[in-house]
Amino acid sequence: MKTLNVKSVRSYDIHIERGLISRCGEIIKPLARGGKAMIVSDTNVYPIYGDTVKKSLEHSGFEVSTHIFPAGEASKQLSTIAEIYNSLADNGFSRKDFIVALGGGVTGDMAGFAAATYQRGIDFVQIPTSLLSQVDSSVGSKTGVDIKQGKNLVGAFWQPSVVIIDPDTLNTLTPEFFADGMAEVIKYGCIKSLPLFERLEQENAADIIEEIIYDCVSIKRDVVERDEHEAGERMLLNFGHTLGHSIEKAYGYTGITHGQAVGVGMVIITRASETAGITPSGTTERIENLLKKYNLPITDKTPLDEMASGALGDKKASGDSINIVLLNKIGDSFTKKLKKTELLGFISKSEL
Numbered sequence: 001m002k003t004l005n006v007k008s009v010r011s012y013d014i015h016i017e018r019g020l021i022s023r024c025g026e027i028i029k030p031l032a033r034g035g036k037a038m039i040v041s042d043t044n045v046y047p048i049y050g051d052t053v054k055k056s057l058e059h060s061g062f063e064v065s066t067h068i069f070p071a072g073e074a075s076k077q078l079s080t081i082a083e084i085y086n087s088l089a090d091n092g093f094s095r096k097d098f099i100v101a102l103g104g105g106v107t108g109d110m111a112g113f114a115a116a117t118y119q120r121g122i123d124f125v126q127i128p129t130s131l132l133s134q135v136d137s138s139v140g141s142k143t144g145v146d147i148k149q150g151k152n153l154v155g156a157f158w159q160p161s162v163v164i165i166d167p168d169t170l171n172t173l174t175p176e177f178f179a180d181g182m183a184e185v186i187k188y189g190c191i192k193s194l195p196l197f198e199r200l201e202q203e204n205a206a207d208i209i210e211e212i213i214y215d216c217v218s219i220k221r222d223v224v225e226r227d228e229h230e231a232g233e234r235m236l237l238n239f240g241h242t243l244g245h246s247i248e249k250a251y252g253y254t255g256i257t258h259g260q261a262v263g264v265g266m267v268i269i270t271r272a273s274e275t276a277g278i279t280p281s282g283t284t285e286r287i288e289n290l291l292k293k294y295n296l297p298i299t300d301k302t303p304l305d306e307m308a309s310g311a312l313g314d315k316k317a318s319g320d321s322i323n324i325v326l327l328n329k330i331g332d333s334f335t336k337k338l339k340k341t342e343l344l345g346f347i348s349k350s351e352l
């Protein structure tokens, strides 16, 4: 088993090993303060992994209840949180009891937010089962829900007691969701690790997924340890996301995945940066080849002016400037402040 520790206001371990979910009870046991566990999961994941997790928790002596919600981003809203509160209260959950988030990022974000707020905060455990949640959302303590005005607009920073990553769960993930998570994996290579990027080029990620997850989690861990509340370095994790988010918005969040949009965002911003003489030429082509290798698109029909205006309306763009993330070279990134009026001009360089 590989373990990483995240230092935070409340530090926690991240364990990575194939088959680990069947031992979750014994991992949680020494950390638990109360005897009740509620598994929060969705209608896709619970039927596959729910029994294994429930049995392991029961075997370790916990009294287990479940709250299962319809799979998908559409569930990530306050009404689902209210239902989770009701389940917790109906089952007599006290401040010492805990929630187990079993599923992808939607489950983790919601279970975490419910844990952050039920009785002013109870413990929770992350068992991420999608590639995106294993390499990204389960690390860094951001929890929350969407409201009709935008994604993730309501939430809290809330650390899990432990994160249990079982790469075997990825065997049941659809190829589309696997590709979705690969966009974030490629992003980590771009912003922080040339060796990771080169391995992704040379090998097949699925064959070495356990090591890849470890590399990505340790990159994210290092970044969030230095900047949990996103004052500086954490912004680097948004590489490709400024334009990616606008592309998702232009689609109304259907018909394109987050990873597909982020991949295109990485390509456009890097090509513009190459033209501007910041990133060495040939970098964009390498990113494109890697995206193609992992079944992600490299272009999109959304017009650049729509991408720019979408980015300027984002919650992260305040005042008259916007931070974009660029590459000095693969594995080395930095943020650049642009005046909002300069953004369209900058990304238009991608078409020169």
Ligand SMILES: NC(=O)c1ccc[n+]([C@@H]2O[C@H](COP(=O)([O-])OP(=O)(O)OC[C@H]3O[C@@H](n4cnc5c(N)ncnc54)[C@H](O)[C@@H]3O)[C@@H](O)[C@H]2O)c1
Pocket (backbone or CB within 6 Å): 042, 043, 044, 045, 048, 071, 072, 073, 076, 103, 104, 105, 106, 107, 109, 129, 130, 131, 132, 133, 136, 137, 138, 139, 140, 141, 142, 143, 151, 152, 169, 170, 171, 172, 173, 174, 177, 180
């Ligand atoms: N908190 C953060 O820091 C952070 C970071 C990035 C993304 N997010 C959030 O994460 C969410 C996206 O995460 P996601 O892509 O995991 O979404 P998701 O939870 O909806 O999972 C994707 C799909 O895969 C299914 N699934 C998950 N694991 C499976 C498995 N092992 N086998 C079969 N099916 C499985 C789910 O049921 C769902 O249909 C978004 O809401 C995003 O805002 C949060």
Ligand SMILES: [Zn+2]
Pocket (backbone or CB within 6 Å): 184, 241, 258, 262
């Ligand atoms: Zn992302």
